[in-house]
Amino acid sequence: MEAIRCEQLSKTFGDVQALQPLDLAVEAGSIFGFLGRNGAGKTTTIRLLTGLAKPTTGTAWIAGVDTTQIDSVVRQVFGYLPQDPAFYAWMTPREYLDYLTRLFRIDGAERKRRVEEMLELAGLKDAAGRRIGGFSRGMQQRLGIAQAFIHRPPVLLLDEPTSSLDPAGRYEVLELIASLRGQATVFLSSHILADVERVCDTVGIIHQGQLLLVAKRDELLAQYATNVISLEVERPEGLPALDRFVAELQAQSWVTGITSSDNVLRIAVNDPAQSKRALWPLVSKHGLALNRYEWIRPSLEEIFIRLSGGMVL
Amino acid sequence: MTLLFYVLVILLMIALPVVAGSAARRRLAVPWWLFCTGMATFVASQIYHIPLNLWLTRQGVLGLVSASEPTLPRTALIVGLSAGFCESLARAVGYWLLFRTRRSSQGAHSPADCWEGAVMVGLGHGGIEAMLLAVMMAATISSLWGLRSQDLSTLGLSADQLVAVERQLSTFTASPWLALVPLLERCIAMLLHVTLSVGVWSAFRRRNPLYLLAAVLYHTAFDGLAVYLSQFVSNAWLIEGLLLVLALPGAVWAWALRARTPAVPPIPRMTRVAEWVPFGLSLLKELTQQWRSRRALVLGVVFLVIGMGSPLLAKFTPEMLHMIPGAEQFADLVPTPTVADALGQYVKNLTQFGFILAVLLGMGAVAGEKERGTAALILSKPLPRWAFITSKFVAQALVYLLAFGLAALGAAYYTSLLFEPLAFGPFMFGNLLLWVWLLTFSAVTLLGSTLAPSTGVAAGIGLGGAVVLLLAGSVPRYGILSPAGLVGWASQLGLSVPGATNGGALAASVVWIAVCLIVSVAVFEIQEL
Numbered sequence: 070m071e072a073i074r075c076e077q078l079s080k081t082f083g084d085v086q087a088l089q090p091l092d093l094a095v096e097a098g099s100i101f102g103f104l105g106r107n108g109a110g111k112t113t114t115i116r117l118l119t120g121l122a123k124p125t126t127g128t129a130w131i132a133g134v135d136t137t138q139i140d141s142v143v144r145q146v147f148g149y150l151p152q153d154p155a156f157y158a159w160m161t162p163r164e165y166l167d168y169l170t171r172l173f174r175i176d177g178a179e180r181k182r183r184v185e186e187m188l189e190l191a192g193l194k195d196a197a198g199r200r201i202g203g204f205s206r207g208m209q210q211r212l213g214i215a216q217a218f219i220h221r222p223p224v225l226l227l228d229e230p231t232s233s234l235d236p237a238g239r240y241e242v243l244e245l246i247a248s249l250r251g252q253a254t255v256f257l258s259s260h261i262l263a264d265v266e267r268v269c270d271t272v273g274i275i276h277q278g279q280l281l282l283v284a285k286r287d288e289l290l291a292q293y294a295t296n297v298i299s300l301e302v303e304r305p306e307g308l309p310a311l312d313r314f315v316a317e318l319q320a321q322s323w324v325t326g327i328t329s330s331d332n333v334l335r336i337a338v339n340d341p342a343q344s345k346r347a348l349w350p351l352v353s354k355h356g357l358a359l360n361r362y363e364w365i366r367p368s369l370e371e372i373f374i375r376l377s378g379g380m381v382l
Numbered sequence: 383m384t385l386l387f388y389v390l391v392i393l394l395m396i397a398l399p400v401v402a403g404s405a406a407r408r409r410l411a412v413p414w415w416l417f418c419t420g421m422a423t424f425v426a427s428q429i430y431h432i433p434l435n436l437w438l439t440r441q442g443v444l445g446l447v448s449a450s451e452p453t454l455p456r457t458a459l460i461v462g463l464s465a466g467f468c469e470s471l472a473r474a475v476g477y478w479l480l481f482r483t484r485r486s487s488q489g490a491h492s493p494a495d496c497w498e499g500a501v502m503v504g505l506g507h508g509g510i511e512a513m514l515l516a517v518m519m520a521a522t523i524s525s526l527w528g529l530r531s532q533d534l535s536t537l538g539l540s541a542d543q544l545v546a547v548e549r550q551l552s553t554f555t556a557s558p559w560l561a562l563v564p565l566l567e568r569c570i571a572m573l574l575h576v577t578l579s580v581g582v583w584s585a586f587r588r589r590n591p592l593y594l595l596a597a598v599l600y601h602t603a604f605d606g607l608a609v610y611l612s613q614f615v616s617n618a619w620l621i622e623g624l625l626l627v628l629a630l631p632g633a634v635w636a637w638a639l640r641a642r643t644p645a646v647p648p649i650p651r652m653t654r655v656a657e658w659v660p661f662g663l664s665l666l667k668e669l670t671q672q673w674r675s676r677r678a679l680v681l682g683v684v685f686l687v688i689g690m691g692s693p694l695l696a697k698f699t700p701e702m703l704h705m706i707p708g709a710e711q712f713a714d715l716v717p718t719p720t721v722a723d724a725l726g727q728y729v730k731n732l733t734q735f736g737f738i739l740a741v742l743l744g745m746g747a748v749a750g751e752k753e754r755g756t757a758a759l760i761l762s763k764p765l766p767r768w769a770f771i772t773s774k775f776v777a778q779a780l781v782y783l784l785a786f787g788l789a790a791l792g793a794a795y796y797t798s799l800l801f802e803p804l805a806f807g808p809f810m811f812g813n814l815l816l817w818v819w820l821l822t823f824s825a826v827t828l829l830g831s832t833l834a835p836s837t838g839v840a841a842g843i844g845l846g847g848a849v850v851l852l853l854a855g856s857v858p859r860y861g862i863l864s865p866a867g868l869v870g871w872a873s874q875l876g877l878s879v880p881g882a883t884n885g886g887a888l889a890a891s892v893v894w895i896a897v898c899l900i901v902s903v904a905v906f907e908i909q910e911l
Contacts, residue, residue, distance in 0.1 A: 122911075159671060
């Protein structure tokens with residue numbers, strides 16, 4: 070079942086096409102990472118999904134409800150964290166969260182319990198009585214996450230949720246997002262590839278307003294996996310035997326290329342299964358002392374750079 | 383009792399379009415900007431309709447509307463034709479612009495392409511007409527109220543004028559139920575305007591100008607008959623009944639057309655009651671903000687100082703002049719201050735500072751939230767945009783009401799101490815009038831704040847609007863109906879000899895506020911955040 074669906078959703082600002090017609094479906098319960106560099110169209114997409122901006126063409130649905138109509142009731146079905154969340158500076162976080170629970174019609178004791186729970190979750194329990202105006206960006210970001218979760222929506226739209234957080238805060242937020250897997254659908258935009266790789270099960274890559282691909286993270290990594298083995302030999306014991314080893318390797322039918330750098334070998338193969346069986350006897354035959362043996366796997370960053378034509382995030 | 387009925391009817395005539403528009407917004411899922419389009423088409427049509435009628439009168443084509451005039455049928459026909467042509471032309475231009483600008487961006491889902499949209503345009507067109515007629519009615523009732531106990535022969539009226547005034551006065555005092563006739567008339571007129579709006583829309587939708595022609599002729603028949611019947615049928619209820627009979631077939635046709643046209647895609651919406659809960663919460667938040675930001679406190683203190691200081695200033699101005707070296711001779715030129723001077727000083731001070739405060743305190747209400755990003759975050763929650771806008775206005779209104787209360791109490795106390803007690807009830811009513819006057823500036827500033835992308839631009843629009851409002855009081859003949867008319871009226875209240883009432887200015891101010899709020903909501907509904 071789809072939690073988020075877009076059909077031909079596009080947005081044009083004057084002559085600039087910020088988002089080219091987007092067709093997208095996000096499965097319920099998944100954590101969807103929306104990757105792209107700054108200005109790629111991530112925030113525009115989220116603003117269209119929330120109804121804060123009107124699409125030039127197309128429609129979007131969250132939990133089956135059209136959200137592209139400004140001022141509708143569907144705001145119950147999603148939680149939204151903007152890139153730079155802004156709050157009423159004169160309020161305390163407890164007052165702000167309480168105001169939201171009232172808007173979401175959460176009653177009585179449950180309301181108080183939810184507010185305290187979110188303050189705890191955001192690590193703002195000690196600052197609950199302080200004015201938000203005095204908060205650091207990181208504290209505001211954590212409050213932003215709390216306000217997005219407060220009504221336990223089935224869908225969460227998070228725009229760069231970790232951008233203002235310190236490493237510990239980032240870790241906690243990513244853990245929290247990961248813990249929602251299966252319970253809520255998370256649509257997470259980010260340009261921090263490591264974050265997406267860590268928590269997302271599905272990845273969409275957008276570049277210059279165009280969706281380049283959508284795939285399961287593991288399938289994507291497998292699809293772009295390179296059949297390269299990296300060997301690092303112990304120095305200086307392994308070095309004398311290394312040249313003889315390379316010479317014999319080059320004669321193997323399953324080897325397509327070898328590069329070496331000091332004590333590290335990168336062996337490209339055309340038949341992974343055969344190479345796994347044949348490599349070890351050769352290593353043993355030449356008496357190489359190994360420090361490391363690794364099948365090289367590309368990171369999302371490398372895939373992204375390849376897909377976006379060498380653009381660096 | 384009679385006056386109460388008329389006041390109630392005037393308020394209903396102003397509220398009816400707002401209620402009808404709100405119902406259409408909810409049930410038909412059409413935006414407020416279509417209502418505003420309808421308002422604009424009516425106002426635009428009057429820019430050439432009124433001069434055209436004046437010109438036709440000067441040319442002798444339009445004669446007197448009187449049963450004894452042999453040219454009455456022709457006059458009735460031309461009056462109707464003039465209204466039908468002018469208003470349908472404005473509608474046509476409105477639809478032409480709508481179809482041109484909206485279709486390109488929203489395709490078949492454009493509200494302008496839907497029957498429901500045409501209904502909303504009709505409600506706006508008929509709605510602003512009802513509001514403006516309420517203003518005219520309020521001005522008339524206000525004048526008649528003042529004439530009740532006067533000897534009309536002392537007013538220097540011609541014989542014809544005297545007869546007309548006496549007839550109006552007798553109608554006014556005859557039965558309070560007659561007050562309902564104008565309200566019924568406006569209900570029927572709004573039904574007609576919706577029909578005509580659907581008719582002109584059909585001309586564009588079906589690319590058939592015959593619908594436009596039919597709309598002109600239908601309007602002609604309706605208005606012409608209304609003019610003709612008014613001279614021969616003395617029973618006002620019967621006239622309205624006949625007009626209703628004439629309006630119903632068109633309304634049935636317009637309703638039947640709904641099933642044959644594509645509908646606006648349904649939008650899930652909160653229940654009516656559920657929509658008022660966030661309004662209440664937002665209002666509470668706004669009031670808390672006014673208190674925490676110390677705006678309410680500052681405003682209260684400023685108004686209290688003005689209230690207490692004005693009688694003091696009036697009383698001691700001559701003595702202060704005596705104390706200034708070289709200015710002693712001017713002190714003798716100042717007449718002995720009276721309670722009227724104290725009241726005048728009070729009104730002058732409040733109005734001078736009031737509008738500047740209204741602009742300063744209101745300019746950032748919406749623009750500031752848009753700039754900071756707080757609006758985008760809070761409006762991603764179940765808070766309707768109309769509630770966001772109107773709660774800000776209501777909160778400001780309540781704070782100003784409190785400030786006026788403090789100022790009034792301070793002024794009343796010091797005036798009684800230094801001069802003589804003011805007539806408390808009328809004086810407080812005068813303060814209410816000044817409060818409404820101030821709200822007209824508050825409303826225009828809120829509109830500026832909604833339109834503007836930043837607080838600075840909002841301040842510019844607010845100040846510009848305030849200046850226009852102030853200058854409107856100087857417009858010959860119509861200036862009396864501007865909000866400035868309230869200041870003149872309020873200046874006399876509290877004195878032992880009350881002056882003339884100006885209900886027209888009060889109704890005009892209420893209409894101005896309502897229009898500013900409707901346009902603010904309409905604009906904000908389509909703004910991206």
